Amino acid sequence: MSRPARTTHPTPPLPPPVIPGFDQHRVPVSDGVSLHTAVGGSGPPVVLLHGFPQTHLMWRHVGPDLAADHTVICPDLRGYGAGDKPAETDGTVYAKRTMAADIVALARALGHERFALAGHDRGALVAFRAALDHPDRVTHLACLDVLPTLDMWEVMHGVSAAVGFHLYLMAQPPGLPEHLIGAAPDAFFGHFLDVWTSDRRAVPDDVRAAYLAACRESVPSIVADFRASAGVDVEHDRADRAAGTKLRMPVAVLQQDWGAALGFDAAALWRAWAPDLVHSTVTCGHFMAEEAPDVVAKALRELLGR
Incomplete structure (x- = not known):
């Protein structure tokens, strides 16, 4: 007599990672x-904007630290994460001026x-443009x-510019960059998660x-964001430099x-x-809010106290 077949149940997928203690919203802009x-x-508001190739999750350590005495707002930028990804139509849909207005x-x-x-x-870059365009709104900038x-474009030259190969790739006219990156997106975006960090444990498997x-x-919208930085964003920066426009608020810069x-x-x-300006260098890799969140949170708190 044969035994009845064992019923198997697929393992349910793990829930996506979130920032602990934060509520999720979808906000029209x-x-x-x-x-x-x-x-x-709760408290004075602080908006935290993520980088590439990340989402708002990059603030999962720093955000809860600041939330002890601030209202902390962590959006996915236009074209990234779970936010809307409008098609580029005229070269300005992903201009930093447009994203800053968001x-x-x-x-x-x-x-x-x-x-x-x-x-x-x-x-x-979005934060920088927001602070230039809306100085009456932005109290502090990091x-x-x-x-x-x-x-950035002015200092990159010679073989040292190879570190920014992706900037040149995504600056090309529509078509080729999207096709190349779309053919192997995990390899392309994963490359930066691998080589720009000094400690790969900082981006655990579920977050990666x-x-x-x-x-x-998000390949088309990410490419459009970078393409804007080789075009309209440069024009806006050049116009502000010529006009002598300055950042009026206290500014902190942390970088390698x-x-x-x-x-x-x-x-x-x-x-x-x-x-x-307070300018500081760090010894960790590019993803500093994930690799050295205590350092970043301390710098932000010092900025907010100025």
């Missing part, structure tokens, strides 16, 4: 675009006319491991999987010692934009 946003804590509208929708702003990588767009899944669904590696004075480049 402009032109039919909504941003997925995690919000936690953040001002987001804060207002959540009840905050003025707020502190910190960004990492791509998010730092930029992590980035140079302003115009300065969430980042790659989000990027896999790019200047020593590539031959320029990063602090001087930043000081040309930010008279009230």
Whole structure:
């Protein structure tokens, strides 16, 4: 007599990672675009913007620390994560000016006319533009491991520019970059998660999987974001430099010692934009909010106290 077949049940998928203690919202910001946003804590508002190739999850350590005495707002940028990804139509849909306006509208929708702003990588470029365009809204600015767009292009030259190969790839006209990256998105985006960190344990498997899944669904919009940084974003920075526009608020910059590696004075480049500047270098890798969250949280608290 044969035994009845054993019934097997598939293992349910693990829930996606979230920032502990934060509520999830979908907030309309402009032109039919909504941003997925995690919000936690109470007190003076701080908006934290993620970098590439990440989502708001990169703030999963720093956000709860600041939420002890601040309202902390962590959105997925336009074109990234679970936010909307409008098609590029005229070269400005992913301009940092457009993305910065999203953040001002987001804060207002959540009840905050003025707020502190910190960004990492791509998010730092959005934060920089928001602080230039909306100085009456941004009380404090922190930029992590980035140079302003115009300065970035000006310091990259020779073989040292190979470190930024992706910048040149995604600056190409629509078609080829999307096709190449879309053919192997996990290999492309995973490359940066591997080589830009000094400790791979800082991005655990579940978070890495969430980042790659989000990027896999966002290739055209991510490319459009980078393409804007080789076009309209440079134009906006150049116009502000010519006009002598400065960042009026206290500014903190944390970055790896790019200047020593590539031959320029990063602090001087930043000081040309930010008279009230504290510039610091870190010894960890690029993903500093995940690799050294205590260092980042301390720097942000010091900035907020200025």
